[in-house]
Amino acid sequence: MHDPEIKYVEIAGFSSEVRDGTSSPGVSSAIDLCNAFSKATFPLLQSTPKHQNEWPSMTLKLPDLPYAYDALAPFMSAETLEFHHDKHHLAYVENGNKLLAGSKYEGQSLEDIVKNAYADKVAGLINNVGQHYNHLHFWQWMKKGGGGKKLPGNVQKLVDGYGGFDKMRTDFIEAGKGQFGSGWAWLAVKDGKLEVVKTPNGENPLMYGSKPILGVDVWEHSYYIDYRNARPKYLEAWFDNLINWEHVEALAG
Numbered sequence: 001m002h003d004p005e006i007k008y009v010e011i012a013g014f015s016s017e018v019r020d021g022t023s024s025p026g027v028s029s030a031i032d033l034c035n036a037f038s039k040a041t042f043p044l045l046q047s048t049p050k051h052q053n054e055w056p057s058m059t060l061k062l063p064d065l066p067y068a069y070d071a072l073a074p075f076m077s078a079e080t081l082e083f084h085h086d087k088h089h090l091a092y093v094e095n096g097n098k099l100l101a102g103s104k105y106e107g108q109s110l111e112d113i114v115k116n117a118y119a120d121k122v123a124g125l126i127n128n129v130g131q132h133y134n135h136l137h138f139w140q141w142m143k144k145g146g147g148g149k150k151l152p153g154n155v156q157k158l159v160d161g162y163g164g165f166d167k168m169r170t171d172f173i174e175a176g177k178g179q180f181g182s183g184w185a186w187l188a189v190k191d192g193k194l195e196v197v198k199t200p201n202g203e204n205p206l207m208y209g210s211k212p213i214l215g216v217d218v219w220e221h222s223y224y225i226d227y228r229n230a231r232p233k234y235l236e237a238w239f240d241n242l243i244n245w246e247h248v249e250a251l252a253g
């Protein structure tokens, strides 16, 4: 039976027990717990999420962006980031928390929820929790002054095994261009080898047994303000100027 006073939080390998309730001393420790998780998993995140009070439980939370809204211009505008992060990602968090509350998935790690929801064909969780996972990393996969051909060691080895940087770049951009409708293009690792894949809607390579190490959002909300319908231009600009290869390396290592 679910104990309403105790929630077991395990997100991406960080687990502990927190007590819920708006007036108990456990609230501050619960917030500390989440901040500790954020800093452990996303070291660029240093501040308390501003939407903390809106979360019904400690399962999913919206992180702050690890940079200012205007940091990625002109390749991704402040307006795009404000809508994308503050509206779209927040909606995935809120919808995901509503769907998780009281379900068998509550208390599972984020990655396990993503994989199990897909195995169970639970569409709402696949898309909302999948999108939460995807966006948590998407913000980290970008930085001001990103891109370039100089890759960290483990990523370079994977790319060499794939056939080189230019082939990887071409295939990744083609995957993004070729994803019909909303979705994502990915670099993922399966059996130690790099693969380029595309997925629809909120799905990601975790659901197919691969480990995602880089993903680009090709939903229109990610590029329409800045590029209108020119998805190829968005993909090329994103790849060449925004990728934070250090986060790719952290996932590949």
Ligand SMILES: [Fe+2]
Pocket (backbone or CB within 6 Å): 084, 088, 135, 217, 219, 221, 222
């Ligand atoms: Fe998105």
